[in-house]
Structure formats: structure tokens, C-alpha cells
Amino acid sequence: MIDKIKSLAQGDNLPRFVITVFLLLLFVIAAILKQPIGVLLGDSLVRYGMNGILVLAMVPAIQAGTGPNFGLPIGIVGGLLGMLISMEFVPQTMFMHQWVGLIVAIIGAIFFGAVFGWLYGQLLNRVKGSEMVIATYTAFSFVALMCIAWLVLPFKNRAMIWPIGKGLKNTITMENTYGGLLNDFLSFKLVENHATGSHMFLFNKTGQYITDTYGIESAIKFQIPTGMILFFLLFCYLVYLFINSRTGVAMRAVGDNPKFAESSGINVNRSRLLGVILSTVLGAIGIIIYSQGFGYMQLYNAPQTMAFGAVAAILIGGASAQKAKISHVLIGAFLFNSLLVVSLPVANELVPAGGLSDVFRVITTYGVILYALAKVGGKTNA
């Protein structure tokens, strides 16, 4: 029993243990500082749903043996293309235009994710052994290249392009399309009216509806973005089904021991390719869910560092550079995103001037990844 408890704070589990303790500490401090815990918890759940699929995208890549997918921005760009196409061609007069828009975006994301993932997987199959650093720089270069593409792609929708000059805007609001659609779908919200002090419990209502009905002085005290969480759990289940299928088991075998897998007749390159494509497609879908929750599409340099947060999250969940499970995603995404949400008001309260909350994010994100790398390198001694 004691050994079992000890094992929760050792090896791959150490970041999870440290972050959990730190998070609980932050919650206690937040309570002492009289921060609204309900709001923080609600925001944590929103961020959890937003980032979940991006973190899930790490699972196929790690299981196929290509390591954490630092090339996630490639998938993210695919998802952005899907969203832009959806916004360009789905008119807002259409029946159920929000759902149609979301579905068109996801179809586009799957298409571009698969194409980019296939190309990127071909590349990774030729550079075995140095995937991580190459993935990082391939993604950086691709994001830099796409900056030019955002300027010259022939999109016409007024909501997306600069009124003067040319090219797509840096951030495109999704207010009039499917922004917040999944967040609000089947959601539970506790709304407080500052003026009267009354509380209301709402089900399946949008933020717009709340402002319209209860006025500008009302605020959400707690919320569960049911639709988004369900969507995330659905994808977790789909990936779970895949990795336990025949193909998925073969892919895991390749990740565990490529030589053994090859000798038992598995096509190593094909399995790795499959893992990378799946990861890229999930990244593409993930950014759609992220953007609809955030309310904006972010183009240009925004996708560049998005992979690091997702990698850190799954590592916090207990994964390593070679092993990852769905449970790691579920735990890690929650811990990491709650940490970011709670640390913000606490840091601002403790140190009024300065962006200390960003410091928390940077130190945790990269510290956790470095810890995982140190463990990989420790095992293989050249």
C-alpha cells in the first residue's frame, strides 16, 4: 500500500504529483485571497474542453514511437484552413448555419490534417532518431511559411480580411459563426446579477442570451461546458477504440520495439505514418474546438508554440516520451489547464505589477518537458 502511494510520486508520475500538490496549494491561496472559486473551476473546465483534443493528439504519435508530436502546429494550420474555408463558404443565412459551419470546418480539418500529416509522416520516417528537434523546426518553418500564405490566399469574406491592405486578419472573431457553440450546447451556468444579488441556474443558454436577458451587470459564477466536454470525451473514446483495434495494437508494438515489430511482420514505416497522420488530424480538429471555445481564430505566429503546452499537459498526466495512455490525457489536460487558470488571479494578487502568470506557464510547461527528456536520455547511454 505504502509502495503504491510512493509510486505515485516517482518517475513519470513525479510531475503529476508535484503539479497536483501545487494546484491544491494555489486553490487554498485563492480561497484565502477571496478569489471566486466557482469561476475558477468553471474556467478550468472550459479550458479543459478547449485544449483536450490538442493534448489527445499526442497519444497516437507517442504510441507509434515518434515521440511527443512537437509538429502539432502543422495539424493546427490544417485546422485553421478548414475553419477559414467553412467561414468563407457557409453563409450565415443557412438553416442551422452554426452546426453546418462546424461540421464543414471539421471535414476540412480532417482533409488538410490527413494531407499534411501524410507528408510530415513521410519526413519523420526518413529522420528516425531525431524526430523531436526536426518536428519542432519543421513546424516552426511551416508556420513561418504559412504567414505568407495567410497574406496571399484568395479569401473574400469581409469578416476575415483586413479592410485595407490585403491578407487575412491576425485574429478573426467567430461571434457570428460557431464561436461558443459547443461550450453552450447543453451547458449548465450559474448566473449572478450584481445589481439585485440574485442567482439563476441556466441550461443550454448562450452568453449572448444571458446578456440580453439579465443585462450587462450579470456574471457567470460557475459553468459546465457540457457539449465541449462530451465532444472531447467522444474523441477520447474513438482514439481508445482505435488503439485497441488490430491496427492500433500493431502501431503500439512498433512504438515499443520497432525491431521486434518488424520481425513479426508489421510494416514499421506504415504504422508510424498512421500514428503521425492521426496525431495531425487530431491537432487539426483540436484547434477548431479550441477556437470555438476561445471565440477567435488566431493566425500567423499564434500556432507556433502551441505544441509545447499540449506536450507538457500529457507529460503532467503521467505520460513519458515513449508511453502515453488516454488516462494521461484526461488527467494531464485538467491539471495543466486548471493550473494556468488558477495561477493567473493568484499571481496578479500576490505581485500586482507584472506578468507573473505567464512566468508560471512558461516555467511549468518547459520544466515538465525538460524533466521528461532527462528521463529518456538517462536510459539510453551511447
Place this chain on the structure above:
Amino acid sequence: MRNFSLKRFFIDNIVTIIFLTLTIAGILIAQQPIHILVNDIVRRFARNTFLVLALIIPVLAGMGLNFGIVVGAMAAQAAVIFVADMGWNGLFGLSMAILISIPISIILGWMIGKLLNKTRGLEMITSLLLSLFAQGVWLLIYLALMGRFIPIRTKELLIPGGIGIRNTVNLGDGMGTGIKYSLANLSQMPFFLAMTVFLGILSLIYLVRYLRSKQIKGQRDKWLLIPLAVSLLGTLIMFLGHSTMLYPASILRLNEVDIPMVTYGLIILVGLFVNWLINTKLGQDFRSVGQSQSIAAVSGINVDRTRIIAMITSTVMAAMGHIFLLENLGVLNTYGSHVSIGLYSVAALLVGGATVNRATVGQAFLGVLLFHTLFYIAPFAGKVLLNDAQNGEYFRNIVAYGAIGLSLVLYAWKQANHAHNKAMRPEGDDAAPATIDLSADTE
């Protein structure tokens, strides 16, 4: 001499060739006046070369491209901010900054070395992530602790409110206050005169080497005549530019470009130092560790210690290089100056033809020249091509990230093919790839 294969040469230097082509195309498209172009390149070369030279030792020691020089740059900035806070000026301030940065960067380099010894085989991604991690620590110290727990005497350095260092720290006016231009102002020469001096010295060196080659090999080395002739011709061309009015006016305007002789002398000295270090016993150890850690260990080299020494050398050099960069720049961007250093230095070295396990001083010089020319010219070329000025930054990013991505991919690809060929034909030709000596101009 093995027979020269054009195809081999092309494949081995593909990155340099691509960037050379891009640079030339960029210059032709952008149509910038030559003296403005040269002026900018002269300054960029003075700023960045030292930092790029700091990357060479880790490459030889098999630790790949050390993105950790960002941490060295942080040590430099810590020292420079301290010196600015104390109000020390001129050469004294500069020397104090260097003196203070050395112990800090030794400690940091030792820590990076320790970490990289734990992440064997993943050094590059580790040092990259380490540089991002260090940025977090830097923000913590300079944004949250400075002025609160760490006292700052000069209030002008602090953000109004008294906590955290300002976004930009002014390092003087270049006329004596602060450390700005304290080295550059020592001795400046107009372009043609400076080039005459440099090329003249180079010709002398080749002349001496040619004359001495008889004593060493018994017969004079005819191959040395080519660089000798080229450098003599260059000296003549530059001297004519200095003393006569033979050239067209647009080229004569190059004389408006001032070359900071001390800074350039220092860069050449550092280049010579790196070349000297490579050939010492320690340098031999670096190279054996870089080639195979197990063989090095068997032959009695303390592998871990050698790797840590390589890292400390690199970090200390990076710190000094960054101080000279700030001296030349005159403004310290507290939360940004160090961030881009790693990216641009690594990209420059790779553009010069270096790879993950091979780098020379000549490649560093060539790389800085090519990369920063392209870096300067890209926005102008982008403006001409896309008729939009705001694309410049994007072009620059493509250049920097593209250079690194392309080099890394080509290198890994080559390694994978090599391993594959070896597995297919155990006795196959394992001849080392033809190395092209670009270091001639430094010797």
C-alpha cells in the same frame, strides 16, 4: 587528392548553395544602394559573429547546435544591467560587464552541461527547451524580483511603480556615457582602407606560409599561390578604391562606411582562438567524444567532464559575444534581446555549411555574412515581390527557421541513408564525405 565530384560537392553544400542563390537573388531584386547594404552588413557581422563562434565547440563535442547560448546571453544581460545600474561607463564598464558575466556563465554552463549529460542523444531539443525555460526564470527575476527583493539604485531602469526592469535599457549615447560604442569608437577606418589593411595582412600570412612550406614539405606548396594571388589582387582593388577615384560614384560611397577595427580584430582573434583550441589536447578530446563517446571513454577520456567543459566554453563565449553585441547595439531589450540570439546564431552557422557534427570557423564567418545579408535584404525583396512592406518579418522568420529545418532534415536524412547503406553492404565504401575547406580566410 581524391577526384573531385561536382555532384558530391553540390549535395554536401546544398544549404549554403541555396542561401547563396537566395542572397544574390535578394540583392538583385531589392536594388538597395550598395553602401547602405554594406554598412548594415558590416554592423551585423560585428555584432553576431562572436556568438556564432560560440557554437562551434559543442558541435565538435557531439552536442549538436547549442541553443543554450541564450542562457549565456542572459548572463551577459545580467552583467550589463548591473553595470548600467552602477553607472559605469566606457571601456571600464565594458570590462566590468565581461568580468562579471564570466563567473555567472561558468556556473550556468556547468548546469547546462550537467543537464545535457542526462539527456544524451537529445541535446538539441533539450537545449532549445532549456532556452525557453530559462526565459521563464529570467522573467521571474527581472520582472517580479528586481526592485522588490533585489535592490536597484538607478530608478530610471525600473518600470514606473518600482518593480521590474523596463522593457528597454539604454546603454549610453555612444559618446562616452554607458558602454555603447566604447569598443567601436576606439579606432574606425573607412571601408576601403580597412579592407586594404585586412587583405594586406592576409596576403602577408599566405606569403609567409608559402615561403615556409619548403622547409616543411621539401617543396613549395603551389596550392598556396592561389589564395595568395587572390588576396593580393583584393588588396590592390581595395587600395585603388581608397586612394583614387577610379570607381563609379555609387561604389566610392562605400567610403562612408566606417569599420570598427578593434571589434573586427577581436572577432578574428576569437576565430584564431577557436582554431587553436581545436588543435590542443582538449580539442582532440572534444572531437573524440563527439565521434564516439564509448570509444572516447575506453581511451581514457572522462566523457561527461569533457562535455561539461565544452558547454562551459560555449556559454562563456556566448556571454562575451552578447556583451559585444549589446555594446554595438546600444540598447538592451530586457525581455527580448537574448531570445532571438539562439535562433539567428544557429541559423547563420548552418547557412555557412556546418552540420550537426561538423563546424569550422570559416563556416561561421561565411554563414554570418550570407545569413545576415539575406536577413537584411529579405524585407526589401519581399516589398518588391509582394508590394507590401509588412511582410518583412515573415520573410525573416522563414529564412531563419527554414535554414535550421532544412539543415537538420538533410543531415538526419543523410545519417539514415548512411546507416541503411552500412546495414546493406557491411564492407561498402565508408569514405568520409568530401570536406570543403572554407576556413582558409582565417588562417
